[in-house]
Amino acid sequence: MGFRKLFLLLIAALVTTLFSSCNQGSEEVVAFTNVNLVPMTSERIIENQTVLVKGSKIIAIGDSDTLQIPENAKIIEGNGAYLMPGLADMHMHTRADWEDPEIWPVHPLYLYLANGVTTIRDFTPYGSPLDYALKWREEISEGIRVGPTIYASGKLLYASPLEDPEGTVQMNYELGFDFLKLYSYLSKDDFHHAVAAAKALDLYTSGHIPYSVGLEGVIAEGMDEIAHVEELLFEFIDFDRDRQLPPEEWIVYLIESFILQFDPSSSTLQTDFEMENLAMLAGITTRLRTAQVPVCTTMVVDDIIQLKLFHADAFLDRPENKFFESGYLEIFQRGEEKHQVQCRGVESICALKYGIDRWVLKSLHDAGILLLLGTDSGTGGMGIVPGYSIHDELRILVENGFSPYEALVTGTVNAAIVVERMTGDGDFGTIEVGKHADLILVRENPLEDLTTIKEPLGVMAMGRWYPKDLLDQMIQIPTLETSTQSIKTMELAQAIGYSSFRFSPP
Numbered sequence: 001m002g003f004r005k006l007f008l009l010l011i012a013a014l015v016t017t018l019f020s021s022c023n024q025g026s027e028e029v030v031a032f033t034n035v036n037l038v039p040m041t042s043e044r045i046i047e048n049q050t051v052l053v054k055g056s057k058i059i060a061i062g063d064s065d066t067l068q069i070p071e072n073a074k075i076i077e078g079n080g081a082y083l084m085p086g087l088a089d090m091h092m093h094t095r096a097d098w099e100d101p102e103i104w105p106v107h108p109l110y111l112y113l114a115n116g117v118t119t120i121r122d123f124t125p126y127g128s129p130l131d132y133a134l135k136w137r138e139e140i141s142e143g144i145r146v147g148p149t150i151y152a153s154g155k156l157l158y159a160s161p162l163e164d165p166e167g168t169v170q171m172n173y174e175l176g177f178d179f180l181k182l183y184s185y186l187s188k189d190d191f192h193h194a195v196a197a198a199k200a201l202d203l204y205t206s207g208h209i210p211y212s213v214g215l216e217g218v219i220a221e222g223m224d225e226i227a228h229v230e231e232l233l234f235e236f237i238d239f240d241r242d243r244q245l246p247p248e249e250w251i252v253y254l255i256e257s258f259i260l261q262f263d264p265s266s267s268t269l270q271t272d273f274e275m276e277n278l279a280m281l282a283g284i285t286t287r288l289r290t291a292q293v294p295v296c297t298t299m300v301v302d303d304i305i306q307l308k309l310f311h312a313d314a315f316l317d318r319p320e321n322k323f324f325e326s327g328y329l330e331i332f333q334r335g336e337e338k339h340q341v342q343c344r345g346v347e348s349i350c351a352l353k354y355g356i357d358r359w360v361l362k363s364l365h366d367a368g369i370l371l372l373l374g375t376d377s378g379t380g381g382m383g384i385v386p387g388y389s390i391h392d393e394l395r396i397l398v399e400n401g402f403s404p405y406e407a408l409v410t411g412t413v414n415a416a417i418v419v420e421r422m423t424g425d426g427d428f429g430t431i432e433v434g435k436h437a438d439l440i441l442v443r444e445n446p447l448e449d450l451t452t453i454k455e456p457l458g459v460m461a462m463g464r465w466y467p468k469d470l471l472d473q474m475i476q477i478p479t480l481e482t483s484t485q486s487i488k489t490m491e492l493a494q495a496i497g498y499s500s501f502r503f504s505p506p
């Protein structure tokens, strides 16, 4: 066994040990005392609160001076820190090879937790068996695996001709997946059959806007959600939707169509584009609002493309790059990375695309469309680091006119609304009695400065508390030295049993 594998096993053992000594699944009450509450039920802070958690639920909230704390409760002393709901990455992807420490130096499930992401929604698993993420979910719920709450789609409906759309939908449903994902290359006919089959099973649908179908068609068929803001971009391009092209030729055709329509050499291209398409954009937002169709943001993909293309040094300087899957940086250095290849020779169009996506995002926000915080993390190959990308996405929303509160709504309140539509249980996203105990303790007021969430003092996921020192331990990159350290920490943790549970922010 390699030392990295050994290290991973040790970390898993350590974390499980801590659980058994914590409140997991027990009837023990955990009390957060003297916290400033960020309930996310409205834009406000409630000072000096105590929050009681039992099992996976919040059972009481009240003034720290008056709320009774049960005698044997474990106390987490807040000392004026801020307690906010955990965040959801509503568009990401799991991979079966996350389990391989030779590929992923730290298990991405840990990276999400360490960044305050307590819910993830898997927009297509990579690897087999198809339902590995559902197994992970079960293990997390049983307390034998560490991670956020997982919602997942199963086998992707990718390109036509589909052999058996109804059969695939039925299989996904029977395996227990929460929603169906549809992709760009489906014909009108296949799209129709797949969505109809999902509707018959009451299975939620989200996805790209297939080029053959278009936004109007997607809404008419009743697809529940759009997977990216950038999907709306194709609405502005004149192209023949009835063309039958193999998947790899579509994007070339679309870029050609775009260049025919707009003059890429013009220095005022973006302004011209916006002026010409104002009415079209208004039509899009009206359609989405009328149909109440939510849209995932995933703006960080564009943002990182700009870094990779135009500020490679800044991209390479990011501290979270140490969590990249093995081989990624080498591919990037060789100039063979996905977006380097896709944008080669059309760099200015890639830059323009980000500009237009931002313009669309602002308009969706102004129109009150239900937006979902999502980062497309987890696939590897794009330079997006699981967990860490959530902070970039929040920053981008604020750069584009969202208040910090509005940005947080996309990853809390709105996420819960959509999970409710998807599964019937969206009891998270706010701090209220009866809601899941998915919480982040942060030093500063996040409604003033979202960057405080990058350094959580602790994270609670479904009632399990991960103090900062444990989170740090979980995401330590294994070296021979830290393996030994980890053994020591585990021995220490076992010795003290983490029994005091008392925690004061430094």
Ligand SMILES: [Zn+2]
Residues within 6 Å of the ligand: 091, 092, 093, 123, 376
């Ligand atoms: Zn995706």
